[in-house]
Amino acid sequence: MSLTTCVLRLLPSLLHLKEQKKEDAPPVYMKVIQLQEKALGPEHPVFGRCLKSSADDLAAALKYDEADALYLRATDVLEKAFGPDHPEVARVLNNRGNVAAAQGKHEEAAPLCKRAIEILENAFGPDDLELASTLMNQGDVLREQGKHEEADSLHQRATAIQEKSVGSDDPTLAETLHDQANALQAQGKYEEAGGLYLRATEILEKALGSDHPEVAQSLSNWGVMLDTQGKYEEAGALYLRAIAIEEKALGPDHPTLAKTLNNRAYALQEQGKYGEADPLYKRAIDINEKALGPEHPEVVRSLNSRVTGLEAQGNYEEADTLRVRVIEIEEKELGSDNPKLSRTLNDRARSLQARGNYEEADALYRRAVDIYDNAPGPDNPEVTTALNNWGLMLQAQGKYEEADSLYLRAIDTSEKLLGPDDLEVAKAINTRGNLAAAQDKHEEADALYLRAFEIREKALGPDDPSLAESLNNRVFALLAQGNHAEANPLLERALAIRRNALGEEHEDTVASSKALKALNASHGQAI
Template sequence: MQWGNFLAKEAATHGLSLKQTAAFIKYFKTENLGKNDAQLASELNVEVAAFRKWMSEVYDKFAQNYPELAISNSRGKLKKLQAYLSAKYNSELDVLKPLAAMKLLKSLVVRERLQQEAWVARRICKFLQYLPLALELVGRYLDKMPDLSLETLLKRLEEKRLEHEKLHPQGDGVFGHGEWGMGHGEESPMPNAQFPKSAGDYPSPPTREWSFPPTFNEAVVNANSLMDYESGLAEAFELSWEHLDENAQNFGCLLSLCALADIPLSLETIQDEKKQQLNEKAIADLLELHLLQRKNKETYRLNPLIRQLIQMKLDKSSEADETKTKFAAMMLEVAKLIPQQLNPEDILNLTPHIPHITEVAIHLSQYLSDKNLITLLTKLAWFYQGQGLYQQAEPWLRQCVEITQNPLGLEHADVVANLNNLALLYESTERYSEAEPLYQQALELSKRLLGDNHLDVATSLNNLARIYEFTGRYSEAEPLLEEVLELRKRLLGEEHIDVATSLSYLALLYESTGRYSEAEPLYQQALELWKRLVGEEHPNVATTLNNLAALYCYTKRYSEAEPLFEQALELRKRLLGKEHIDVGTSLNNLAQLYEFTGRYNKAEPLYQQALELSKRLLGHNHPDVAISLNNLAALYRNIKRYRKAKPLFEQALKICERTLGVNHPTTMTIRANYASFLTEAYH
């Protein structure tokens, strides 16, 4: 297989559109590696902006199957993709020299056996085009058939080719699962109104239409005819496949639906002992014939070409739909294990499964109901969102919203949940202008279907009010929050946790507008209500103590704020454990109080603890880590320790640019802080 055909196959495998495929093949063709984007775009007769947009989309599609690609910085993305493609091409198609091919075959087959039919052995190597994978398959097959002569083996290979040529005179096209299909997707829960975050956390032009050059159309055709039975691999595979029993074949077909990534297989979790034994035997049989590769304990991999050949077998069988439905259901159950709030252990355990869940989301969505597809997509989004990888999370949540545009069979809660989930992501990344219309849609839908006097309406009002507050539109937020408070009091009574939450939100708004005298009694009411309803040993009590302490800081009542911050910190450590992100928030807030009061020696270790905690819990590339870096850098700037401040500002800026984008408000704030620091430190 030539490099160009390999690229075309990769384009088809990853479901690239026609325009994306054209840009992808043009960019990575060997003769074009020295050309810049403008030259490549000109050769395709498109605008440079369009070409770059398509290449960005190409990378994102590959990154969906391979999460390790998603963490590259923007400048190194396509270089990393080039390295990935080159490594994969070499591993698939590293054609050997004749002598090296014979040497490989000798390592797989008893020497005396080859010596007896040395000439035939050389003919077999030539028939197999000196392809290592094909030689491996034949060698393992011969090992299973000790009395089979090489002459007979060669005849069987030749017969397989003749059989294929009679059935498919012009080559049997190999097709992937197809383009992104709108399938039918369990109900994803509508997020409840979250308790307010602790105060004190600072944080293309249009293109012309175009026609594809002839070489592009040829490339697309080649993508569907790569397995043309000329390399000998398919014949070698056929002999090995026929040697498997039905159980092993069925298991192989199931595995072929996995993504092109490591496959985690833990059979000990299977409760049915008979089924466990059958799966163990199937794996052993596939390994023995080299149709499956073992990487390490409970981790396996299918060669991409073997995977395609097995998929061909599956697609021709009468059980194809049943197998695909079964695989989709299996991946759905794994996806359900993804929590909305991830910890490092979750990330470690779930990462190996993500490419295979993604494979279902992209290629097998039609085998899930709408409700189940929404659940799977939402869980995928949570996996990335929980790590601060908002750009990777967004497409899945957008897909959920698109499904609900045709809400046949979907309930009101499904539609509102998906609008809220996507809006919450936009809110988390401070894209308030995009979040606002989604929250408005959710509110209008809730009112229309449920009436004005419903708790879901109160939740939607609260969500919309938050956007108004975040964008400084306090006069619009205030009546909504007041309406939410009155609605909840009327429907739930004054002694309810949702009423305590509303009191806190309204107090936060008054605080934001400098109306501290109005905010303070609301915080105090909320605090007393929390204590009565859930007891003094509760995380929400700690949060309210923290918020009230922050208000005292704003009014320079530091002596009143300090004991409350300390109570909140100790309460969180006791209730949540020392390894919790809310503990990091309290450490940060107490450090700020020490900084405000000139106790820099006490502030520094708390900032450092908060930073290390956020790194452990969220990973080194999370936006919250950037904020902690910024806070510590600001402290060093204030005490003139410029050498320590500079790398921290730089790290913070780099993380935000990578995770949030260069134009995000948090990124711009940290960039401004860094610029101000440079002016002060070096002028």
């Protein structure tokens, strides 16, 4: 059978495939694959390409297990047809690595991307554009493994290859610079990231014009980073410019504009400008409801953001109405037993708890934990947040034994999932220490505070500002036992940490200084 005849026979199925929704993809794809295999033979290279193409579509539809199975088959067919070092094999390996990374399987993804790099480098040389893309992917995987220096090196090499190939002013380079900036931002390297955002924006302005939507997107991304730094006014100025561009280029009802409006509202909200933020959230919600539908995830995102501002202004009833709406949307879209719904239930429970509505909050916490417990697969680390919040509510009601059992479970779960030296473990231990202190069990509290401190010091280093709070907790427990001698040097260290990290005039530094003076004065010491 000729290839032309094969394609003609498959054409009706392929046309039918185009009309399917992505959620219907697997059975339709499998039917087409069976037709392709019958027409071409199981070892034909064109069939291998068909397998890869179907796997790519499945990956785009987030059907990762089905995609991975097809990538494996495609690798086998193409290796037999062309040999193990052919670029087409590298492309399959790279995409399979992306699928593994998307599922958090970074240990599986890393060797796949590495082998793809080796094949492409041998086939095309060290300066090939396709190689640059694979280097970026490998860098992303390494970063997720905490190997930031190796990741930075690969990203920089990819950028250099791309710049050499397409020139320093090509708009495709801006996308690579954005990726690199995002990675640096995640490491807290804000100055370096800001320089890359600036350069990317300048490239896009020069190539596409100052009023192009991609320029607006670059400005918005840059603004998000400034938000992270607490530079809300600078971020707001970038958002305003992005909004003006998007309104002109895309129109007043475009979802991209809604996202930027949401970002601008967040920057205002973080400055306490709730009255200015709320109309922007409402406009973003209206745009997304009209463009995407009333139950779209972007609508949910804006509803959640607006809730925070309403509660800060004391508009609890309106905020709770929005929280209930979010729960209803998520139950409909995700199902009543989806762990993501637990997060929303936990948020509403916390809000009800803050207003003293303990009975309704208790039911929501219980439901959230039950969903986590009954979800398939390994335990979800987020269950510890629900357990801690539930415990705090019980503690506020004086139900100390019930609270303590939840705190103990939160500690055990965190240690099991994250390891004994994770910061979430320290957080859970510290919370249990607060419960012991509330019951005047100060010796027990001090032992818990000490353990939490040691985990934090190991993870963050000896000069991190958060250590001062841990030291202060220990000081309280020691003073309650009358152990002033041991408390004094801890308070001195807390003050030194805050002076170095926050400056002499910061309110936390001033508070530590006053506490130390009061302690020394009570024992007739001079400082």
